[in-house]
Structures are given as C-alpha cells and as structure tokens.
Amino acid sequence: MFGTMGFTLVFFVAYVYLLRHPASSVTIVPATRLDALLGFQPWALPIYLSLWCYVSLPPVLMNSRREIVAYGWRVALPCLLGLAVFYCWPNAIAPPAIDWTRYPAVAFLKNVDTAGNAFPSLHVATAVFSAVWLHWRLRLLQWHSAWRWFNLGWCLAIAYSTMAVKQHVALDVLGGTLLGLASAWACGLQAHASRHWQTDQP
Template identity: 50%
Template sequence: MSPAPSHPSTGQEARSGAGSPAMGWRGRVWQRICYHTLLKTVGTSLFMFLFFRAYFALLENPRGTPTVMPEIWLDHWVAFTPAAFPVYLSLWVYVSLAPGLMGNLRALIWFGVWVGAMCLLGLGIFWWWPTQTPTFAIDWAQHPGLSLIKGVDAAGNACPSLHVASAVFSGCWLHRILRQMRSPPVTLWLSAALCVGIAWSTMATRQHVALDVLSGAVLGLVFAAASLWHIRRTD
C-alpha cells in the first residue's frame, strides 16, 4: 500500500507563520522570531522612542495643575514592596513578545496601528486632564532602584496607567498568538501571571494607585478586543 500523500500547509498557516503540524512549538517560536526581525526590532525601538518623547514632554509641561488621584481600599490592601521593581521593569520585555512572535506582516502592522492609537488616546487624556499620584510617606533614598525611577518618571501622567494598559493589550494579543502556535498551556498561564504581576507591581512600587490601574486595564482591554476583532474580520 502506498503512503497517503502529505497535505501542504493551508494558506492560513502560511500567512500566520504557524508552521506545519509536525513542527514542535519551539520550532514555531524560532520561525516567527526570525520573521522580519529587523523590521520588528527597528519598529519597536522607534515606537518606544517616540512614545517616551511625547510622554516626558507632557510630564514636564502639564496643561494645568495636576489632579491628585485618590486612594481606595485596594491601595491599602496592596503593600509597598520594593522587590516588585524588577517585575515593574519586565513590562519592556513583555510588550516586545507579541510583535516578536508574529509571523504575519499584516497582523504586525495592524498591531502597531492599534497600540499606537491606544497610546495616543492615553497621551491625549494626560494632556486634557493632568493627574498625579499622591505623595507617599516613603524614604525613597532607602530604595535606590525606586529612587532612580522616581527621579526620571515623576508622579504625573497617572491616570490611566499606560504601563498597565500596555501590559493588558500585549497580554491579550500574546494569548492569541500562543494559542495559534499551539504552545503548551503553561505558557498561557505564565503570560497571564506576568501580566497580572506587572499591574500589581505598579501599585506595589507606588508608581500608581488602584484607580490608575483599573482605568488602564479597561483601556487595554477595550483596544485589545477591538484590534483582535478587526484582525479576525480581515483574516
């Protein structure tokens, strides 16, 4: 009996860079990392550069006197935890994972468009309604790492937290990508845990209060849902 003919990958698999079913998930990860690597690296770096130029310009030149964001019960429930600082910094790696694992140029471009729109809206809110975090009774000199970031990223541009919005947006996209690559379920849980950890770290380091975090999470979810719906509609 002659062997059954092998089936070529579907157009969807070819466009998405999912790889053949016989390829292990590590192989699919490497395949996607190698897809338009230069574009991803330059595009992500340029995006971050432009975003921070606008972010710090608004931080240093608020439209008016910033509103101090009030604390709620959740702020007193989350303890000040200096050890959360590395988790806070991990956002810059986390937000690079989704574009880094994309194997579809159209999806990569639309990802950039949607995350750019989300950041523009956040910056517009910062300009229209300047906000800042409360003054906490903490001796920042006792915590050199946190003292450094407090000196660079002042208490302004608080609500909504774009740190949290970016983590939630990236987490939703990363969930879709990992499922598409048929990655082990543990990778989905690790991604979700890191997303939640980043949101927690913004409060644990006293960079944001709960209302900043909640509004940032809503902003990220709305733009993630809209962008993923748009990608499915145009797939």
Template identity: 45%
Template structure:
C-alpha cells in the same frame, strides 16, 4: 470581518520559533522606535501639563498594599514584555496592523494626559530603596490615570493569549503570559507608581484597544506545511 486561518498545523514550538525569526530586526527596531516616540510624548506632558494635575484619590486597596521594593523588577520588565507580541506576528500586514493599534492605544493615553492631567498623592517610599531615587527622579508622580503600564501590558497579554492559542502552545505557557501581566499590574501598586483607579482605567483602556485590534485586522498568512523548507 476578515476570515482568519485555523490554528497552525505545525508543532507549537516550531511555529513560535518561525514567528520569532521572521523579520526579526524589523520587529526589534520598530518596537524600540515605538517606545522611544512614546516616551518623548510621555515626558513632555509629564513636565509640561496643560493645566494643574488632579490628585487621584486613595482607596482602601492602596492603603492595604504595602511598599514592596522587589516588585521593581516586574515593573521594569514591561519593556521586555511589550516586544513579545509583535515578535510573534506572522506576515507584514498583521505586523503593521499590530503596530498601528498599539500606537493608537498610546496616542489615546497621551491624549487623556493632555486633556486631564493627573498625579498620584504623596506616598512614602523608604529612603535608600535601591533604584527608587532614580525612578522617581525620571518618572515623577504625574501622568497617573490611566496607567499606561497596565494599558500596554493588558493589550500585550490579550494578544499573546491569541497568538499562543493559535500556535497550539501548552496551557502552562499561556498561564505564564497571564502571570507576567498580573505581576506587572500588581507592581504598579507595590512600587507606589499608581493607585487602584489608575490600574482599573489602564486595564479598561488596553482591553478596549486589544478587542478592536483583534476584531479589525488583516488575515494572517497560512503557516508553512509541516516538513516544508523555510
């Protein structure tokens, strides 16, 4: 395994700020293109499944969780959350490695959707709930298991925990990261886009890829020395 540098000697806020500014536009455009390419494959398989979709069974948890329209905001916040971890990468090689592993995660999820199409069972959503007519019109009930919302968010959460710990960020910021992930995962149930089995499968898929990406990655460059010009 590649040896990695110790935690940054810089103050954590300065370290994170330098990380965010480094190659900002490459990270921003790369993340947008990555999401766009994923959606091309996702919606193609959603509208053209290779075979009839298997309907995922409901569990007692799914029957217990009420429809909570306010959780649509955390649900949609995934598309902001996914940009934070690549935004904090230091060095071109680690950034490209992160992009490779996140793309591999998405390819694996799309592969499952192609080999084993799934959908959630009909679940009532009150008429007139703001935003849900549009959401259900765009993102139909298919491509259910694994939940890629959960897979990508846990991949991001694990990476952010690593990056924040490396920068020496305070526990409150690291807890905020875990809370954001938990809110996204919960929202998939609360807005009736997934059932529990989808969430568990997505969490397992994302965690495996996060572990592999942290295990096999290039060394991150050393941060600049405190007081050095950057």
C-alpha cells in the same frame, strides 16, 4: 526589535513632555482602601521593568513585516488615548511618605518617571493589550495552554507591581485595564485571530 525601540522612544518624548508641562492644574487621583493595605514592596521593581520585555513579545511571534506594522498601529491606540487623557486632564498620585534614598533603584525610577500621568496607567494598558494579543497568538500557534496561563500571570504581576512600587494606585490600574481591553476589542483582535485560525487549519 528596532521598531519597538523606535516606537518607545517617540512615545516617551510625548509622555515626558506632558509630564513636565501639564496643560492645566494637576488633579490628584484618590487612593483606595486597597492602596492603604498594599505597602511599598521594592522587590517588585524588576517585575515593573519587565514590561519592556513583555510588550516586545507579540511582534516576535509574528510571521511577516506586514503583521508587525499592522500591530504597531494597533498598539498605538491605547498609548494615544492615554496621552489624550493626560493632556485634557493632567493627574498624578499623592507622593507617598517614603524615604527614596533608602531605595536607590526605585529612586532612579521616580526621578525619570514621576508619579504624574497616572490615570489611566499606560503601564497596565499596554501590558493588558499585549496580553490579549499574546493569548490570541499562542492559540493560533497551538502552544500548550500552560503558556497562556503564564502570559496571564505575567500581565497580572506587572499590574500588581505598579501599585507595589507606588507608581500607581488601584484606580489607575483599573483605568489602564479597561483602556487595554477596550483598545484590543476596538482593534478587532479576536476577529483577526478567528480569521487566521480558520485559514490556517488543514
């Protein structure tokens, strides 16, 4: 719990710094037809915020401090790659024509985390990375397959919510999904899971 909090704090210091002090001119990520069809949905804010609970689940299911530390290094990969993109290519989404004063909770989010550092969406990238790990872990623990479907559904809901609250556009979500999957693959999660799966069998 404290490790997740500490990691999140360190990450946000760098994230907010780049958000407030872009290294060059900011590029607007174009919206797509999907973004035009998907209207603003303030009810999705709790799902958006549930990411902070979701990303803490993989360490909860680990057996040792060594596993938790190793996971911490792995999950840092998509975050560091995302920050590198934000530094080299500052970007944002175009401000939607919405009166945020009508939605105080969402307005608070917009004040804390403006629509900058948009592509790739690190909200989606960390959700996808966590989803891959949880999928592996749930198989290792031989939990019922319903939990793996629940895991997938939660991840998809978080990705959807980033567009529903107009924090990201579809291209950001696509970029975050690819970053999360590529980082999980690069860390060898599947190979790591296979080794433990074979070792733990009677």
